[in-house]
Amino acid sequence: MKKFLKMIAACALLPMILIGCNQSTTSSIKLAEVTRSLFYAPQYVALEKGYFEEEGLDVELQTTWGGDKTMTALLSDGADIALVGSETSIYVYAQNSKDPVINFAQLTQTDGTFLVAKEPKPDFKWEDLKDSTFLGQRKGGMPQMVGEFVLKKHGIDPKNDLELQQNIDFANIPGAFVSGDAEYVQLFEPTASTFEKEGKGHIVASFGEESGHVPYTVFMTKQSYLDKNEEEVQKFTRAVYKAQKWVEETSASEIAEVIHPYFEDTDLELLAASIDRYKSQGSFATDPILDKEEWQNLKAIMDEAGELPADIPYEELVNTSIAEDIMKE
The missing domain is CATH 3.40.190.10 (Periplasmic binding protein-like II)
Structure with a gap:
């Protein structure tokens, strides 16, 4: 009986020992x-x-x-x-x-963003952005910097050739595009594809493909x-x-x-x-x-x-x- 009780006690202690081991190795x-x-x-x-x-x-x-x-x-x-x-x-x-x-x-x-247009653009060219309203990302962040880099690569001055909006918080950009007057927006997936599926926008270009590694x-x-x-x-x-x-x-x-x-x-x-x-x-x-x-x-x-x-x-x-x-x- 004493031997049996010792075995029970040992078994009862085993989970505690294992927990202690896990704590020391995790x-x-x-x-x-x-x-x-x-x-x-x-x-x-x-x-x-x-x-x-x-x-x-x-x-x-x-x-x-x-x-x-x-x-x-x-x-x-x-x-x-x-x-x-x-x-x-x-x-x-x-x-x-x-x-x-x-x-x-x-x-x-x-870059992980895509250029999304509010209206279909089957024959989209980057120069179409001139004189448009563009809802960009936060100033100083990678999405916005890459966005401007790509625009300049295509001969577009983001400060003078379009109306660049940068006053919207990251989390609110999709909603602001839907409810606002911006013609273009820079969006990550799956938001870009969701907008396209729901008819709220149309993916016309990839900033990732344009900017390199x-x-x-x-x-x-x-x-x-x-x-x-x-x-x-x-x-x-x-x-x-x-x-x-x-x-x-x-x-x-x-x-x-x-x-x-x-x-x-x-x-x-x-x-x-x-x-x-x-x-x-x-x-x-x-x-x-x-x-x-x-x-x-x-x-x-x-x-x-x-x-x-x-x-x-x-x-x-x-x-x-x-x-x-x-x-x-």
Whole structure:
């Protein structure tokens, strides 16, 4: 009987022992994404398919709605890692930050917006934008800077050749386009395809195809966090790379099914069509490496928009060693 009671006691203690073990081997990471977008499909794949869990990471995702709010969360330790445009790390560095923000894993490598017209434009030409009302994105953000870069590439001065509206918050831009007098708007998917399906707009061009490769959205963290938690950042990057490879090899319809919990209000078929649009133009990075050419392209776009505060060297704010090591495994 005593032996039996000892066995019962041991069994009762086992769950507590296992919990203790799990607590010691699982690391928590607070991840802030700049917005909720299927443009970030590989991130949601990593979450839904358990790639972070396989690495012993408990990733808590929060949506911070805007580059400034995302960077504030990161700098104030409200987030450990941020998914946001690389331009934000340049802005922070230019303010003489003693704890620079380091880009360590790229997620998207093109602009993710599309030019949507209120009326059908079967024979659209970029010059059609002249003398029109264009509802753009927030000044200083990557969507707006890329938008202006592409317009200038086609001989359009965004300040003089059209009426450029930039006074609408990111989350309110779709509604403002529907209810306002703007003839064109710059939208992400799946909003662009949703508008087209509902007859509220018509996709006429892709800013991603026009602007080339840029480090559009990148996972970044403070140098101090990286110094103290390099192993966790390695595990995080490994999970992201697994997801990137899976997305590259998987059909848009299957990807849509996996990430649908993050876009419950979007029809699966439309979600798949939007993902396919991004895949076909190479928007999803196929590995975590942010290369020097992309960094130079980013700075050229920022400079053209008058938003480059300083010529920050690639080596100062980009760490590729972790991603390179992961890819060699």
